[in-house]
Amino acid sequence: MxxxxxxHLHLIDGSGFIFRAFHALPPLTRKSDxxxxxxxxxxxxxxxxxxEGNTGDDAPTHLAVIFDHSSKTFRNDIYPQYKAxxxxxPEDLRPQxxxxxxxxxxxxxxxxxxxxxxxxxxxxxxxxxxxxxGARVTIISSDKDLMQLVGGGxxxxxxxxxxxxxxxxxxxxxxVGPEKVVDVQALAGDSVDNVPGAPGIGIKTAALxxxxxxxxxxxxxxxxxxxxxxxxxxxxxxxxxxxxxxxLVTLEQNVPVEVGIDAMEVQPLEAExxxxxxxxxxxxxxxxxxxxxxxxxxxxxDDTPKGSTAxxxxxxxxxxxxAYEIVRDEAxxxxxxDRAYERGYVSVDxxxxxxxxxxxxxxxxxxxxxxxxxxxxxxxxVNGTGDLLGGAERAEGQMDFDRALEMLRPMLEDxxxxxxxxxxxxxxxxxxxxxxxxxxxxxxxxISYALNAGLHTHGMDALSERYLDHKPxxxxxxxxxxxxxxxxxxxxxxxxxxxxxxxADITARLWTTLKPRLAAEHVTTVYETMERPLVxxxxxxxxxxIKVNRDxxxxxxxxxxxxxAGLEDEIQKLAGRKFNVGSPKQLGEILFDEMxxxxxxxGKTGAYSTGADVLETLAAQGHDxxxxxxxxxxxxxxxxxxxxxxxxxxxxxTGRVHTxxxxxxxxxxxxxxTDPNLQNIPVRTEEGRRIREAFIPEEGNTLVSLDYSQIxxxxxxxxxxxxxxxxxxxxxxxxxxxxxxEMFDVPxxxxxxxxxxxxxxxxxxxxxGISAFGLANNLRIPREDAKAFIDRYFERFPGIxxxxxxxxxxxxxxxxxxxxxxxxxxxxxIGAKGPRAGFANRAAINAPIQGTAADIIRRxxxxxxxxxxxxxxxxxxxxxVHDELLFEVPKDxxxxxxxxxxDVMENAASPAVHLDVPLTVDGGTGSNxxxxx
DNA sequence: AGAGTCACG
DNA sequence: GACGTACGTGACTCTG
Numbered sequence: 015m016x017x018x019x020x021x022h023l024h025l026i027d028g029s030g031f032i033f034r035a036f037h038a039l040p041p042l043t044r045k046s047d048x049x050x051x052x053x054x055x056x057x058x059x060x061x062x063x064x065x066e067g068n069t070g071d072d073a074p075t076h077l078a079v080i081f082d083h084s085s086k087t088f089r090n091d092i093y094p095q096y097k098a099x100x101x102x103x104p105e106d107l108r109p110q111x112x113x114x115x116x117x118x119x120x121x122x123x124x125x126x127x128x129x130x131x132x133x134x135x136x137x138x139x140x141x142x143x144x145x146x147x148g149a150r151v152t153i154i155s156s157d158k159d160l161m162q163l164v165g166g167g168x169x170x171x172x173x174x175x176x177x178x179x180x181x182x183x184x185x186x187x188x189x190v191g192p193e194k195v196v197d198v199q200a201l202a203g204d205s206v207d208n209v210p211g212a213p214g215i216g217i218k219t220a221a222l223x224x225x226x227x228x229x230x231x232x233x234x235x236x237x238x239x240x241x242x243x244x245x246x247x248x249x250x251x252x253x254x255x256x257x258x259x260x261x262l263v264t265l266e267q268n269v270p271v272e273v274g275i276d277a278m279e280v281q282p283l284e285a286e287x288x289x290x291x292x293x294x295x296x297x298x299x300x301x302x303x304x305x306x307x308x309x310x311x312x313x314x315x316d317d318t319p320k321g322s323t324a325x326x327x328x329x330x331x332x333x334x335x336x337a338y339e340i341v342r343d344e345a346x347x348x349x350x351x352d353r354a355y356e357r358g359y360v361s362v363d364x365x366x367x368x369x370x371x372x373x374x375x376x377x378x379x380x381x382x383x384x385x386x387x388x389x390x391x392x393x394x395x396v397n398g399t400g401d402l403l404g405g406a407e408r409a410e411g412q413m414d415f416d417r418a419l420e421m422l423r424p425m426l427e428d429x430x431x432x433x434x435x436x437x438x439x440x441x442x443x444x445x446x447x448x449x450x451x452x453x454x455x456x457x458x459x460x461i462s463y464a465l466n467a468g469l470h471t472h473g474m475d476a477l478s479e480r481y482l483d484h485k486p487x488x489x490x491x492x493x494x495x496x497x498x499x500x501x502x503x504x505x506x507x508x509x510x511x512x513x514x515x516x517x518a519d520i521t522a523r524l525w526t527t528l529k530p531r532l533a534a535e536h537v538t539t540v541y542e543t544m545e546r547p548l549v550x551x552x553x554x555x556x557x558x559x560i561k562v563n564r565d566x567x568x569x570x571x572x573x574x575x576x577x578x579a580g581l582e583d584e585i586q587k588l589a590g591r592k593f594n595v596g597s598p599k600q601l602g603e604i605l606f607d608e609m610x611x612x613x614x615x616x617g618k619t620g621a622y623s624t625g626a627d628v629l630e631t632l633a634a635q636g637h638d639x640x641x642x643x644x645x646x647x648x649x650x651x652x653x654x655x656x657x658x659x660x661x662x663x664x665x666x667x668t669g670r671v672h673t674x675x676x677x678x679x680x681x682x683x684x685x686x687x688t689d690p691n692l693q694n695i696p697v698r699t700e701e702g703r704r705i706r707e708a709f710i711p712e713e714g715n716t717l718v719s720l721d722y723s724q725i726x727x728x729x730x731x732x733x734x735x736x737x738x739x740x741x742x743x744x745x746x747x748x749x750x751x752x753x754x755x756e757m758f759d760v761p762x763x764x765x766x767x768x769x770x771x772x773x774x775x776x777x778x779x780x781x782x783g784i785s786a787f788g789l790a791n792n793l794r795i796p797r798e799d800a801k802a803f804i805d806r807y808f809e810r811f812p813g814i815x816x817x818x819x820x821x822x823x824x825x826x827x828x829x830x831x832x833x834x835x836x837x838x839x840x841x842x843x844i845g846a847k848g849p850r851a852g853f854a855n856r857a858a859i860n861a862p863i864q865g866t867a868a869d870i871i872r873r874x875x876x877x878x879x880x881x882x883x884x885x886x887x888x889x890x891x892x893x894x895v896h897d898e899l900l901f902e903v904p905k906d907x908x909x910x911x912x913x914x915x916x917d918v919m920e921n922a923a924s925p926a927v928h929l930d931v932p933l934t935v936d937g938g939t940g941s942n943x944x945x946x947x
Numbered sequence: 948a949g950a951g952t953c954a955c956g
Numbered sequence: 957g958a959c960g961t962a963c964g965t966g967a968c969t970c971t972g
Contacts, residue, residue: 055966121972222963298960446963469971532972594969594970596968597969597970597971598969598970599970599971600970650968650969651967651968654967654968654969655966655967659968679965679966680964680965681964682963682965684964684965685965686965686966687965687966688966688967689966689967690966690967691965691966691967693965693966694965694966694967726963779962779963780963780964781962781963782962782964783961783962783963784962785961785962786961787960787961787962788961788962789962791961791962792962848959848960849959849960849961851959852959852960852961852962853961853963856961856962856963857963857964859963860962860963860964861963861964863963864963864964868964896964896965
């Protein structure tokens, strides 16, 4: 049924309502776990009123709730300051935002939001579509920006005050009719949204002028005629600003909407959808009211307080592999897509031919609607393994690959359907290969990471066994291992399906179990601001890769090989026999048994230790063999790990190297780079630094490197609250020299490099949870001297000792520590007996510092792509190395890029945290990474 | 598979 | 008083 005459469309301004409910209602938290739900409660009451109150002739036939999607819209391109001064979302409101979406869907209502558009633009578009089709439209909102839409069958209703707003009410407010509202707004401006308007002109004057001249354009053309000098001057001087203001306040009525108004037809309230949601929120009154209205039994609400970690496990149906469906045709797939739309969220998993997203092909897609309801959609399975002549033939019983993706695409890209994944970045990249942008997403791996970093790993198998008490089917059962390993497309569909669908099922179950704990354990903000938004950013960086000069690496490899051969000969001559220089065991025997050198220490395995420190000590005593071995080892390392291995990682089609970042690997919040690790490319030695020369920009471009200066020490100065350090950073002093001066009473202008070096080692030592032994080792000084240094340091900076003690005490009490941004790093080993106690204490001291630095650069990385786009720059972010970001940018835009990114990086802590020390960022450019750094 | 070594922040 | 230690990572090689 198409919308038209006799129909009545209600468009509810969801975002506006949430804010009003949040501020108007007293705070309310869910009894069982403290989750703030006041706004959700107010929102549900409003929805209920909508559903209940609309029974007469005036009842809507169609209804949709519209939400703002993100803050960035075309208006920011026109005017970057638009809504820029808005305070951040209150902490108590943030976790409620997704819940209001859920509430809308639970009430069986159409829930709409769309990337790049404000709710107002969507409302305008739908209102005009419905009006033009001959239907009546009521916009439920009190937002004055929507008043321009009133008239011709469109009216507004203030949902809270229950007041109708027609053309008369609009005129009473603006002094002009609805069609002139934008002109008045353009002149008057709006301080809340940062619309500039004409200074000195308010609504009254604006209305006067518009009534006289008709519209903004005519007014500006004839501005000279205005008698009042102030007004005339303001209009003439601010003409451009007024025109921009009009663009800002004018709602877009032609948004390319993803949902049609026909889909908004009102559905009857379904008890089985709405009651479980209300019960889960623990809204007793509303639950009972709705149950009564529907003639259904009200579900029992269990709101006994749950322990912070011992949340009651949801009752999940048992794993049943035979319940999984294999989807082989369009009709069957459509049923699952419809279910996803009905539910509003869906678990998704992909099966592919390999683990490297840049080379893997999509083999099948799994969907799970709820725990236990999952399917597998085979797409590219083959029979057998193929032969030398070409690929194997396509297996029977699969739907067309492209057709399936075209059917899935709208759902996968639909802003109103949440896609739940385990390790979302992987699937995001696989779908990106097919031109599909998966959004929005939730990631069970990252939910677990936000909750449990430090307690366990966050892979699916580990999470399933831990939280679902279920061991998933091992992939090896299907594809084998070692030489006989096959790829997933060669697995028979009937065998693949239970494994594949199970993964989506497990993901759905993990989400049900873990997601509610985010709010209960107060890490929703961590997840929402530093984990979830990072996924698409990293996916893009990884897919883009960095160009590497193969010839450069190849030449270095050859040169290293020659030098190594020479050293090997020399070493074996010195040893008096042939042996494997790469074998620490053989080397130890040569050095300490055969040559009888002093200092041989056996480790727990009974082998001599031949680490660099041992060899260096021997070399310093004048022994040539260990000195040669050190040289050999350096070359061996550079050759095998870098010049050789890196070449293998150059992608045949892109000519670039595509690393993969693990988001949930490091306990502290740091990223880790793998396959290849691009976070440990040599830089400390001259020889090694030449490897960085192989990392180059595309023709006409340059590499830009921006890195935080001393970020961890700055964070330490802030957290431990050390006035002298904070002041030194504010004054832009050499922090190590200043520390040395303070400790050793040497004036800054008499500082020697060696004294400064010692102070630097102490500064770093503090970050690591200093010990006399560690410092002595590092500086190669007697332990007593190291201890004296540390005592002196604590004496001069007493806050450091206090920070260390307090952090360990906090860890002992809570079994976790926290970064400034609320990231929790669990410290289960704290309080252990024996040598592990020291480890745990130092890790606890280090984690808030390292973790806060990691949080800051994560925040920067999330803000960089939109900032680059807002500045209309062509640059791309390529790599992250803990405190450094590397970019590729056309040469003529390099300076602008540095300016833009530096601003983002230096202000990345704001507004969540105000640091007492400035963050400073150094930038450089070059035709390779060595130059740029 | 684990230990040893060494590259980075 | 002894324990044995700098924090966080990943890749490669040897070895059993």
